[in-house]
Amino acid sequence: MRNxxxxxxxxxxxxxxRSRARLPPMAHTLAARIDVIERVDRMMMAAEVxxxxxxxxxxxxxxxxxxxxxxxIREAEEAEFEVIPFDQSGCARx
Numbered sequence: 001m002r003n004x005x006x007x008x009x010x011x012x013x014x015x016x017x018r019s020r021a022r023l024p025p026m027a028h029t030l031a032a033r034i035d036v037i038e039r040v041d042r043m044m045m046a047a048e049v050x051x052x053x054x055x056x057x058x059x060x061x062x063x064x065x066x067x068x069x070x071x072x073i074r075e076a077e078e079a080e081f082e083v084i085p086f087d088q089s090g091c092a093r094x
Contacts, residue, residue, distance in 0.1 A: 030037065
């Protein structure tokens with residue numbers, strides 16, 4: 001009679017090989033190309049940081065422009081205007 005403990009290691013190794021062989025091809029490709037995938041991931045993260053910085057700068061400039069426009073409108077509203085009379089031909093009278 002065979003000792004059931006002595007055959008355990010070989011059976012486990014066979015199962016391990018079979019389970020590796022059952023991995024989908026995409027998993028093998030991923031394992032083979034992980035360095036390329038990580039490099040692309042780092043490049044994407046760097047691009048996202050640049051995009052975020054650009055959007056922040058645009059927002060900062062938009063806020064400054066809006067404030068300048070509000071100031072210009074307030075100044076125009078507070079300005080005193082002189083009414084210039086025109087004759088019927090559309091020329092200013094002196």
